[in-house]
Each structure stands twice: as structure tokens, then as C-alpha cells.
Amino acid sequence: MELLIPVAGAAAVLYALWLARDVLSRDPGTPAMQEIGGMIFEGAMAFLSRQYRTIAIFALLTAILIGGVVGAISEGVKNIEFISGQVSYTDVEVGQWTEGALTGISFLVGAFCSGLAGYIGMFIAVRSNVRTAAAAQKSLKEAITVSLRGGAVSGFLVVALSLIGVSSLYFIFTGVLDYPEAIAPFLMVGFGFGASFVALFAQLGGGIYTKAADVGADLVGKVEAGIPEDDPRNAGVVADLVGDNVGDCAGRGADLFESMSAENIGAMILGVAIYSVTQDIEWIILPLILRSFGVFATIIGMTSVPFFTKEDGQQNPMTPLNYGYYVVSILSVIGLFITTRALLGDVWHWFFFCGLVGVLTGIAFVYITQFYTAGGWRPVQEIANASKTGPATNIIIGTAVGFETTAATALTIGSALVASFLLGSNAGIENVDPTTAGIFGTAVATMGMLMSAAYILAMDTFGPITDNAGGITEFSGAPESARHITDSLDAVGNTTKALTKGYAVASAGLAAFLLFSAYLDKVKERLEVPLNEHLPVDVANVDVFVGGLLGAMLVFLFSSLAIRAVGRVAGEIIEEVRRQFRDDPGIMAGTSRPDYARAVDITARASLRSMVAPGLLAVGLPIVVGLVFRFFVADLHVGGDENSGWQAVAGLLIVGTIVGILVATYLNNSGGAWDNAKKFIEADELKDDAGNVLGKGTPTHAAAVVGDTVGDPFKDTAGPALHVLVKLLATITLVLAPLFVA
Secondary structure (H helix, E strand, O other), X not given: XXXXXXXXXXXXXXXXXXHHHHHHOOOOOOHHHHHHHHHHHHHHHHHHHHHHHHHHHHHHHHHHHHHHHHHHHOOOEEEEEEXXXXXXXXXXXXXXXHXXXXXXXXXXXXXXXXXXXXXXXXXXXXXXXXXXXXXXXXXHHHHHHHHHHXXXXXXHHHHHHHHHHHHXXXXXXXXXXXXXXXXXXXXXXXXXXXXXXXHHHHHHHHHHHHHHHHHHHHHHHHHHHOXXXXXXXXXXXXXXXXXXXXXXXXXXXXXXXXXXXXXXXXXXXXXXXXXXXXXXXXXXXXXXXXXXXXHHHHHHHHHHHHHHOOOOOOOOOHHXXXXXXXXXXXXXXXXXXXXXXXXXXXXXXXXXXXXXXXXXXXXXXXXXXXXXXXXXXXXXXXXXXXXXXXXXXXXXXXXXXXXXXXXXXXXXXXXXXXXXXXXXXXXXXXXXXXXXXXXXXXHHHHHHHHOOHHHHHHHHHHHHHHHHHHHHHHHHOOOHHHHHHHHHHHHHHHHXXXXXXXXXXXXXXXXXXXXXXXXXXXXXXXXXXXXXXXXXXXOOXXXXXXXXXXXXXXXXXXXXXXXXXXXXXXXXXXXXXXXXXXHOOHHHHOOOOOOHHHHHHHHHHXXXXXXXXXXXXXXXXXXXXXXXXXXXXXXXXXXXXXXXXHHHHHHHHXXXXXXXXXXXXXXXXXXXXHHHHHHHHHOOOOEOOOOXXXXXXXXXXXXXXXXXXXXXXXXXXXXXHHHHHHHHHHHHHHHOHHHHOO
């Protein structure tokens, strides 16, 4: 079944190319549509090129630093064998400087693949928006097909580059360099760190850009000037439309690329302990094969969506998207059954059910997120009703809804982890510790959930494509019927973007235990503790407690820096749009053209400056904590404590991850609910006690706009960046674990 891995990678690339060709061959719309589409494309690609040049410099310096540090502090990688009932370490197979070089190279490969996936996916997305606007003039079915296929290009390329990158490194290390299978996954941790590094800065820079432009354009245009959303007289509109792409396409693509890569490598590391006992390579490559089946399941599910879409235009656009997801999920379960049955011998059924838990967790989060962020359910309608009494009550209820969502998140992730751990630990693999098998069970659950990642990412990118299409339709003066279609797609796009964030949070939650266990395995390697022996982390230890306290602090301080950056950059856009209105009265009269390029450039420059501080905080704090506790605090303990460094980092990692997951849930869902409460009102769904519609232009709508503006940096900047942060903590500590061990 190993041949399935390269076949799946090639199939994903070829399918993405076919989708791109199909989208680009469609009608690009009227000359007016093409003009605004061209401005969006130019602005998006210019920002992305500037952003990736900045990230590339940071990445190159970081790769050199990591390679040097690992080479200097490492003792090399030892082989792992099953000796006298223990998974123990034998001779050094990879020298310390070779390990450092391979870690640095893996980091650069992961960073490059992550950047490439985001760049290509966004290139197609910003070409799809104008074609979706043109398709909306024909039918809802045509518009859904174009926008979803445009988003799927990003989804399949992200999955393909992650699968090809991880599997290629593994087979190079084992097949070309001839390193033992048991140590190859430990040499690949740099790939996950590189992917996390790029994802953090891409999500931060794109998130700050998109929400600063959105907030600035909305507050001056809709609230102050009283002109419609996406009105061509607003200089911030093009920057807003550009921001939808750099934040939600490139940023989210890098986020899920990092999720799949880091969790794949972590699962392979956990499989090493079982492989060392059984000598069955299937325990290590199982995650890659599950991902391969997920590719084929998603291709079929994506192809099925047009068959579920009705021609009459009366259908809720979310319905065919949900049906496509059901197809992907059912086929993923079939692939899970085939893989576990073929590879895992007599214990296959235990791990099949572990994977099934992961698939069901993904489905659960899709529905949890829809419940809290879609207009047809109680939470969004409750916020809309609260807007009748002003912005203060809107914000109060929206905040309450956001906090409420953490309960469903914690219960679902907790149940999934307990269930998959118990199933794995009861497998009864000969000579394998039940705890080791249980932890691997959580890894299989994570892989089961990620089988549908390409489809989820396609639905996410569907959001900014339809949002842009609505702006282009408004901007170009297209028929009202087209605007009605793009508005309905935009509302669904808000929900699909929200559920993608929920999915990312769920994957981070399942992976938290997986990656924490992988970190402990890396520490065991350094301490030469057998892999199937427990390495306790004592929460009553003051070093662990303080490390956890600092991890929780990191989440809030990081979120503060990200949200503050949006407010600061939005202020610059507001001043620029006001200046243009003031200096050129012809803009409001419709006789002069705003200076769109200046607004785009101001947003780009300010966003790139603002992403540096939170990014350096996220990368630097775990290193500082580990070094301070290892070299200073350890000596202050009575008799010394050689475990202070790695124990403090363990506390930071696990508490920071848990708090990050819950805060991200609050930020994502409260922001999404505020946004759709505003759209619920704009769709004339809200009425007063006398039955009168409370729509656009009313104080109720103005209150909802304020709530939506508050939620913008929550759901599209700080929340998504926290997904990356919690996994970056795991990958950076995994790579630098030897630095924290005395």
C-alpha cells in the first residue's frame, strides 16, 4: 500500500490543475468586472510577494540558527531497538552536526512548501472571484460550482504539498540516506516547524491586513458616509477585497498545511515506539496512507457537489456543500476500514474505531460551528434581537455567545481524546505498553479527522471568493438578481469560513495531546529513557506550574498584540479615506475616482510592520523559558534540579495549548456570530413587535455593524493566528527539546 502515497500526491496535484484550468476557462465577466478583478489581483499578489520576501528572510536566518543550535547541543540521533522488554537506544546513527544540518534543511523545505501552497492557491482564488460574479448573472448553481472549484485548488494543493513533502523526506532519509526507519521521523521535525513558522507570519500579516481594511472601509463608508458596502466611492473597498484573499486564502492555507504536516510527523514519531517492538513499518507509515485515502475521498466528494445543486435558485447554498462533505466523510470511513484492516493485523478494529472517532469529531465541529454562527439558529438571532436596543447589548450578548461556545469545544475534544485513548490502550498489542498504544490511538483519531482537510479548506476559500464576487457585482453595477445570488453565497461563505476555523481548532485540540506526547518522546531520547517507559510531568512542581502560567499569559498577550495591530492599522485607513472624501468632493458625487492604490499600499506596509512583534513573541518565549529554567532556576533548587528546563517547557506547552484552543474558539465563534447577525438584519429577517422590518439604514442595523466591527479582528486575525500558535509551540519545543534538557 506504500505506492498509494505518491499516487495520491500526484492525483491531488493533477486534480488541482484540472480545477484551475476549468475555472480559468470560464467567462471573466463584463469589462467593469474585469477592471475591479484586475485591481484585486494586482493588490493581492503585490502584498503576498512583499510579505513572503519578509518571511523568507526570517525563515533563512531561523533555519541557520536552528541548524547551528541543534548541531551544537545535540548528541546525535541514536537507533531505537527493542531489547530485553524495553524500547531502548543503541549506537549513534546520525552525528550531531548532521542532525543539525538535516533539521535546518527540513525547516526550509517545510517553509517553502507552506509558502508555495498559499501563493498558488491565492493566485487561483483571485482569478475565481470575477468568474463567480459573472456566473451569478446566470444561475446559483453556476456560481456555486465556480467558487467551490476555485477554492478546491487551494485545498488540494495544500494537501498534496504536505503529503508529498512529508513522505518524500521520510523516503529520502530511509531509502537514499539509509537511516533506520525508527529514527527518520525524529529527523523530520524541522519540516513541521518550518511550516508552523511560515503559517504564523502569513496568518498574522494577512489577518491584520484583511481586518484593518475591512474595519476602516466599513466605519467610514457605511457608518460615517452612509454609503453601501463595497461602494466604489470608498477608497478602502479594494483594500478590503484584497484583504479577504491574503487573510482567508493564503493565511488559512498555510494554517492547515502546518496542521497536517506537524500532526502527520507527530503521529509517525508516536508510531516508532510500536514499530520498535513489532518491527512492522505500517505503524509509522499509517498516517501517510490514511491521508492518501482522504485525497481520493475528497476528489469524489468535490465532484458530487454539482449533482446536489438545484437549478431553481431557491436552494440554500449550504445544502449541496453539506452533502458533498457527507460523501467525503463516508468515503473516508471506507478508506479507514481498508487501511486499518490491511495494515494492523488482529488489532485493526480498535484503531479503526479510533479513526472513526476522529471523523465524527470533524462532523460534530461542522455542526457546532454552524449552530453558533449561522443565521438560522438561536445564537445569531439572539445577537440580532439584542441590536434593537443598541450596540452595547449587541456586544454583551455576542460576548456571552462566544464564551458559551467553549463548552461544546471542550466537551467534544475531551470526549474524542478519552474515547480514542481507551480504544487504543485496549488493543492488546504484544509487548507494547497500553499507554503507548492509547496515545497512538489519539494520533489515528487526528489522522481520521484530517482525511477531509482538502474539502474543508475548499469550503473556507469559497468564502473569500464569494465575498469578492459580491463586491465586484456591487462595484460593476451588475443586475440586482446577481447581487441577490452573491449575497446568499456570501452569507454561506461566512459560515464556511467559521466552520473551517472550528475544524482547525478541533484538529489542534486532538493534536495537542499527540504533539505533547511526541515532545516527551524527544525528551526521553535525550535522557535515554526507554520510549515505552512513562516520563511524568508533575503539575504540582513549581517549574511546571509557572511554565503553564506563562503559557496561558502568552495566549492573551499574543491576542492583544494582534487585535491592537488591527485597530492601529484600521485607524490609518480611516484617516486616509476621510482625507480623500475631504480633499476631493467629486468622489462622493461620483465624478472622481478614489485613489485605491494608496489605501492598498498603506494597509500593506502597516500590516507587515505589525506582524513582527507578536510573531517574535510566539517564537521566542518558549525558548527563553526553557533556557532560563535550565540554566538559572535549576541551580537555585536545593541540590539542583536537572529537569527544570524541560519540565517548565512542558507546562508552557500543555497549558498554553489548552488555553489557546479555548480562547481561539471564543474569538472565532463570537466574531462569526456578530458578522452573521448583521447579515441576518441586512437580509430583512429581523422585525419589531409590530411586524415592521428592521433592515439597512435603521439604528438596529447600525448597532449590528458595530458588533461586526468588534468581531472582525477576533475571527479573522487573533483567532486564526492562535490555531497556528498552539501548534507552533509544539513544533518549536519538539525541535529544540535537547536545548532544554540538562
